[in-house]
Amino acid sequence: MGARSSGRDSVGRSRRFPGERLLWTGMAVDAVGSGMYIPFSLVFFQHVTRLPLPLIGAVLTATGFVAMAALPLVGAAVDHWGAKRAQLALYLLRAVGFAAYPLATVLPLFAAVALVTAIGDRGFPAAQQARIGELVSGPELERLQGVSRSLTNAGLGIGTLLATGLIAGLGDAGFLTAAWLNAGSFLVAALLNQRVPGGAQPTATPGPRTRRERGGYRLVLADRPYLGLTAANFLVALGYSALSVLLPAFAANWLGTPQSLTGSAFALNTALCAVAGVPAARLVRRFGDRTRAAAAGAVVFAVAFLGQAALGLARPHSVTVVMTGLLAAVAVATLGELLHSPALSALSTEAAPQPLRGRYLATYQLSWSLSRTIAPSLFTLLLAVHGSLPWLFVAATALASAALLLRLGRSLPADAVRPVPVLIPAPTPHDAEARTALEATA
DSSP, X not given: OTTOBOSBBTTSOBXXXXXXXXXXXXXXXXXXXXXXXXXXXXXXXXXXXXXXXXHHHHHHHHHHHHHHHHHHHHHHHHHHHOHHHHHHHHHHHHHHHHHHGGGOOSHHHHHHHHHHHHHHHHHHHHHHHHHHHHHBOTTHHHHHHHHHHHHXXXXXXXXXXXXXXXXXXXXXXXXXXXXXXXXHHHHHHHHHHHTOOOOOOOSOOSSOOOHHHHHTHHHHHHOHXXXXXXXXXXXXXXXXXXXXXXXXXXXIIISOOOHHHHHHHHHHHHHHHHHHHHHHHHHHHHHSOHHHHHHHHHHHHHHHHHHHHHHHHHOOSOHHHHHHHHHHHHXXXXXXXXXXXXXXXHHHHHTSOGGGHHHHHHHHHHHHHHHHHHHHHHHHHHHHHOTTHHHHHHHHHHHHHHHHHHHHTTTSOHHHHSOOOOOBOOOOHHHHHHHHHHHHHO
């Protein structure tokens, strides 16, 4: 397994693997680039392509569905060539897509480029999660997931500020600059990740393949506990989508708050995730049981959503009361996110057998893709009936997810549910010198 680390040394310090800082830096650069377009996605594409906004939305929805269907191919690529190679290929695919956006001024070209970037964006989390699983295991997975979440949120915030400044200062040219800088960020992240050593070897090696390798997705679909884990994540993933899709429409159309004030809720969520990601990962490790930690996060989510539902029922006239209620609910939801995300990410990685980890994680990622795809229409339909209804719905799905996770704790692999740190003797001076030399060559 190369440089994989799986615990703490004999004096209780986290063991880091060679190239870990390079991995972190690549994550941060990727996040800054993504932050430059995510908050402005529809307007971004409108200014870059000059196509009508409804047509852009329809193209992005269609390409999103096609990209979701391509996820199994990404999983097979991870298992065949290794997570590192798949990750680098997807970085390059995303870079090419965003670099080509300024050229996509007619519908066929825009659809082609949008499809390329959608496949890269939807497939990348599965490859990155598999790559992290190659490098660390056990309780160290939560630590790295916590660092990843903190860096991602900090990077998204910085990228959003940079894009806002570019657009304010350069006008339409700012959108083109943001597209090219985003493409450049993927190239830089790829170069940094290329230098991170270690990880599992791909299964595409000479010699007879194992039964697991031959089984492919048939074995994934036969693994009912893992499919249950994917279903549990889908139920709570709708809640994640509610924070980005439902909250703005609920606040503006049902509560009547200015759209600018809703940005404060997103800023709070991003800041809390950036600051508290690593401490929250330590808290998750203290649970000792990942299904219980993830279930606790889902219950906290439900509490936050019930708070939003209560706000929708009361519909207070005071903007101060509304904003206080919104921010309080977002803060509670962020706590749920900080508990749920590292636990379930680590669990989904270690519950997947190594020879088929790419296919397993691609299947797991379908839960995120499906929730993001159906969330806009689902929440719009429920919001049209009553402002509290969509919040009650996601509260119910979060509680159902928590119950399912607790039940799955008895059937998923025990070492994935309750990881045991591997105690490794403290390094000798000779070991320290060798490790320093390895990091210098990384």
